[in-house]
Amino acid sequence: MKGYGGRLLFVDCTTGSFHIEPLAAATARAFLGGNGLAARLLYDLVPAGVDAFDPANAVVFAVGPVTDTTVPGNSRACAVSKSPLTGLFFDSTFGGRFPATLKRTGFDAVVLTGRAPAPSYVAVDEQGAVLKPAAAVWGRSTRDAVTALVAAEGADADAVAIGPAGERGVRFAAMAHYWRNREAVAGRGGLGAVLGSKNVKALVVRGGRKTEVADPAALKALLDETREPLTKGTQALTTFGTPFLVGPINALGALGSYNLRSEVFAAARVIGGESMKEHYHDRDTTCLKCPVACGKQYAIRDGEFAGTRAKMPEYESIFALGPMLGIAEPEALIVANDLCDLQGLDTISMGVTLAFVCEALERGWLSPAEVGVPFGWGNWRGMLRLVEMTARREGFGDRLAEGAWRLAESIHPEATRLVYAVKRLELPAHSARALKGLSIGYATGTRGGSHHDTRPTPQYAPAFDRRSTQDKPAFAARSQHFTAVGDSLVMCRFPAER
Incomplete structure (x- = not known):
């Protein structure tokens, strides 16, 4: 089949064994790949009603027929599992170079089941998979783990790893991939915690197979036709990244702040794309073969955090860690975003959960003694400390690690009414009232x-x-x-x- 590797890889983390199955043409036509294929695999493999942390749950990494072609935005992969946060099917996509490298192994999906007897990582190449010891990187940040594993497996390898949050079962733990041109995070739904429950620190992939296209001339003609509207339509993303959205969405009255008490944030300008670019832009970054280059690397040159170089916080992260908490300190947001990525935490769930805590403190449903650190609206130092505590399930962080909905249920009979979430998933920065x-x-x-x-x-x-x-x-x-x-x-x- 053109566009496909034509194979599925199933890895039993309990035994370290694997087997390969062909991807039937009928299955590819029915489900395409990525999300659709992974949903089918999860439905077939995972027993109904199983807990997300049960070894019988599966984590699927899947690519599609567009992956590693010339189509702009093609280097994307889906991570799919049953979510420990929502208890539902969940998929989270991410970019960088990892998706293309996964496709080059010749596998359209890698399925992990079971639980490794000790901290491990799964190394996949064109022949199959090997379960390898990960004791040396267990407990380390996502970036440190990826750097060490790529050094061990070779520069042509790519890795996606969990951080301390995933190892400790934080219900909104993420996983991250680092490549010289882009950092990419599969952030939502707690899939990093499912990997952690399997004692799997990372998935490392390496391959050299090429993706064949059925009609290269027709594809080129289509891409030529869409090049100009793509360039024009993504100009703001190329220039500023997603933080350009802060200003116009605030002007619409749709930027949630103070746990959605308001949808206008007075200090929006200083945390918006234009100001952030002016003060912190270091270089543009892009996923493999993508012309948009929406990623940005920031550098803090002066002050308390001078010398910090980190991935630009996306619009969603700015919303959750900034206006939702009444915080308008751009450097604190850069540091908080980087801290979440390194620890392996979803920035949206983290920020929205902390926004609920601010309001619960104000209402007297929580006491400062319970939280354990000074915290409230606008307190970015407390926010940074609570992020660290959540990742390690330390003190009050152990309760934060359960997510906003479960935390609210444990606090007050009416507390869930203050949680900004649907189906227990904390909401992003796009207002259901305004849109x-x-x-x-x-x-x-x-x-x-x-x-x-x-x-x-x-x-x-x-x-x-x-x-x-x-x-x-x-x-x-x-x-x-x-x-x-x-x-x-x-x-x-x-x-x-x-």
Whole structure:
């Protein structure tokens, strides 16, 4: 089959054994790859009602027919499992170079089941998989682990790893991949914690197979036709990255702040893309073969955090760790975002959970003694300390590690009413009040509080009727069909939407 490796790799982490199955043409045609293929595999393999941390749960890493071709935004992979945060099917995509390297192994999906007897990592090449000891990197940050494992396996290898949060079963633990040109995070749903429950620190891939395209001339013609609208439509992303959204969304009255007491943040300008670029931009970064280059590396040159070089916080991270907590210190946001990535934490869930804590403290549902560190609206030092405590399940961090909904249930009978979440997944920075298509979109999406099922992007267009509920169910359905196909191809949202 053109566009596919044509093989599926199944790894039993308990025994270290693996087997290979062919990917049938009928299966590829029915499910495409990525999200669709992984959903089918999860449905077939994981028993109904199983706990997310049970060895019988599976983690699937899948690519699609578009991966490692010339299509812009092609270097994306899906990580899929049953979520320990929501208890539901969950998929999280990420970029960098890892997805293309996974495709080059000749496997369209790698499926991990079981639980390793000791800390391990899974090394995959074109022949199959080997379970290797990971004691030397257990307890280390995502970046340190990836750097060490790539050094051990060779420069042509790529790795995605969990941090201390995943090792300790934080229910919103992430996994991260580092490559010289891009850092990429599969952030949402706690899939890093599922890997940790399997005693798996990382997946390392290496291969040299090439993806064949059925009609290269037709594909080139299509890409030539779409090049200009893609360049024009992604100009702000190329220039500023996703933080450019802070200003216009705040102007719409749709930037959640102070745990959604307001959707306008007075200090939005200093944490927006233009100001961040002016003061901190170091270089642009991009996923493999992508012309958009939406990634940015920031550098703090002066002050308390001078010398810090870190990935730009995305718009969602700025929202959750900034306005939602009443924090308008850009350098604190850069440091907090980097800390979450290194520890392996979802920035959205972390920030929204802390926003709930701020309001619970204010209402007297939590006491300062319970939290254990000075914290409240605008207290970025307390925020940084609580991020560290969450990753290590230290003190009050052990309760934060359960996510906002479970924390609220343990505090007060009415506390869940203050949690900004749908289906126990903390919501992102796109308002269901301001964007009516998301009100039904969040409610019906497979993940719940995710902006990657029903998309916000079309709703920000000037001609889109954001306020009315008319036709929004149909819009949400179309959008969810679009994202399901995109995540099965697998393709980045930014080029796909232009």
